[in-house]
Amino acid sequence: MARRGRSNVAVQPALSPAIDPITLEVIRHGLIAAAEEMKINLTRTAHNPIIYEVLDFSVGIFTPQGEMIAQAAGLPIFLGNLGAAIQTVVADVGLGNFSPGDIYIINDTYTTGTHLNDMTVVTPVFFQAALVGFTASRAHWLDVGSMSPGGWTSNSTEIFQEGIRLRSIPLYQRGEPNRAVLRIIEDNIRSPQSILGDLRAQIAAGRTGEERFKGLLERFGRDTVFASVQEMFRRSEELTRQAIRTMKPGVYTAEAFLDDDGVNIDHPKVKVTVTIAGDEMTIDLTGSAPQTTGPINCGLAAAISGARVALKCVTAPFDPVNEGAFAPLKVMVPEDCMFNVRYPGPSAIYGIILITLCDVIFKALADAIPDRIPAAHYGDVCAVFIYGTNPANKQLYIHVEPEGGGWGGCPHRDGENVLIAIADGDTRNVPVEVIEARYPLRLERYEVRQDSGGAGKFRGGLGHYRDYRILGHHPFLTTTQERSECPPWGLGGGRPGAVNTLILNPGTPQEKVVQKASGLQIHDGDLVSVRTGGGGGYG
Structure with a gap:
């Protein structure tokens, strides 16, 4: 299976003549500042140290199609696939069926790619009665009702042991809370008072991003803001392509092994083939271990996110991230693979394989860019x-x-x-x-x-x-x-x-x-x- 994303670098590409450069920079930084304010508000209002001390969360602003416009610094493995959560919600609800005041929640492993503790809250943004985008936050919940408190169950063998699973569920509809859904969540998690406090913090963060995004639209107009967004995408894409063109073309392969899957498989293999061709990069995970019995599996969206993290590191790690950064990247993941978990496979400790995936991609690139790996x-x-x-x-x-x-x-x-x-x-x-x-x-x-x-x-x-x-x-x-x-x-x-x-x-x-x-x-x-x-x- 292939997925194409849309990372930055050194030489700034030419500016589209239709966009005033000062206006573009004001809008670009305004969007980033909006995402950073979302992060600050979530940090200040969360109830559990896993969020306000560990900072195990990410936030961003997205187009109606789920393309990342702006992010705050956070977990790169979340930011690379928050768009997948939005795309799932859009597919399930229908793009024309959102209303102002709606808020949705999702943690479905098989579409978002991560484990059930990673809860995503999605807020549609309306301007002049039209849907113009979404804000989203993903935060690690302290508990989701798994077979052991806190989750991270290294011995689970199916998703049902890992907690409550939600997919595109409305938390608020037209500004009114869905009390039945909130009660279901409350009744199926440990420490509900503090965790629902974290949920309210995520809701507040989404509303903060919504208001700041709308403020930019009111100030500059919808056409100017979205023309600037497309120019941001174009420039980021070109910067990434410039960086890839500096790499030695070729096909590079590397592999490494994990200790086990948590249950019974010794040393699952992570194999990567990286192809550099012109200004594009393909990362192929064919040859990696099949889906495992234990919970080290991840969903496809998380595997793509891991590849995006590696790409960003070797192209333009210091430039802001948006969807355009990933356009030159193609990720190939076979069907029967621990990087493409199928229902009802487990994924509680999925992060383990993504960390090794990044390392193995770097290992493969050691001959292509030896002075940087x-x-x-x-x-x-x-x-x-x-x-x-x-x-x-x-x-x-x-x-x-x-x-x-x-x-x-x-x-x-x-x-x-x-x-x-x-x-x-x-x-x-x-x-x-x-x-x-x-x-x-x-x-x-x-x-x-x-x-x-x-x-x-x-x-x-x-x-x-x-x-x-x-x-x-x-x-x-x-x-x-x-x-x-x-x-x-x-x-x-x-x-x-x-x-x-x-x-x-x-x-x-x-x-x-x-x-x-x-x-x-x-x-x-x-x-x-x-x-x-x-x-x-x-x-």
Whole structure:
């Protein structure tokens, strides 16, 4: 199957003579500012640290066809496929059936590509009685009613175990809340009060974007704004094509292996063939592992998003993103593939394969642009979920955060230390003070993991130690530590980085190494020690 998207670079293409350059820049920056204000409002009004501290969300403004006009900095893996969620809602509802005041919600894995915790809220934007676009936010919900609190179930084998699934469901119709739908959601998730608070924050963010978008239309007129949008698309497309033309033409192949699928498949393969032809790039995932029993699968839209992230990194990473950036990219994904999950296949820990996908695309391009490609990074968010009953208030708590690790050595410098994995972009872990104030946990160590980077002329970046002490209760642990067996590779003769690992009670008779686990019982006084890997060395 093929999908064509619409990334930027150095030499600015000529401006269309019909567009005044000053007006264009005011509109372009106004749209980006509108998206950034959506992000600020969502951050300030969300209830759970997974959103307001970790920043596990993304927002954007889109055309009626689901083309990205503007985004705020966030998770690149969301921003690359938010349009797919809008296109699904449009296909299900019908472009002519939206009304002012409508709001829709969707988290369907098979159309949006991601796991069920990633909930997308879509708001139609009307101007002078016409539908002119959409605003959208996607945020990680703390719980969606999966078989273990918080989700991220590494042992699920079908979508029904992973939580409530919603597709193009109206939350508001003509400004009135759909109380029946809200009640269904409330009755099927844990901690509904705080999570519905996050939903209200997403709704507010969408309305913020709607008002700012309409403000630009009122100021400049619909024709001028959309002529500027098309010019933005054209310039971004040309900038990407310029960047691709600087690459050595050819067909480049690379592969890597994952540890397992969480259930029973050892070392699923990720294989990539990248073709550079003129000013276009094709990324073909044929040869990758078929759909797996365990939940590392992703939907097609997420696979395309992963390829878009890689394209953007090697063309124009510092230029704003819009739909035009991806026009020169074609993504090929076979039918029976873990990057194209079919109903009722699971996808709870889908992010693992997208992180490795980006690394393998870079690996394939090492011969095409050798002066720009790093060695592999630590390759997982190393997610840690600790949940249980808080002895202070007898309420369920769910602590979740990603962990940073080492990035690969580069052709001209060492790799970066303790950064979040590539697909997760601007996310970050939760501050120690917030964890200790909210949860019955104590952070006893947070330090750089010395010598974890791979050796080389330019060494890989370092991972970290992060140790959680359990206080006064008997909680449960859910985690994934991918690349525990298949380490981050080096390039140009560089050595692999250290692997990711989690150890319960290190240095005691109760010591236990955990690679992937869902709902593992742990106990008062236990120490959960996360040790993230380093990047591969270069040269």
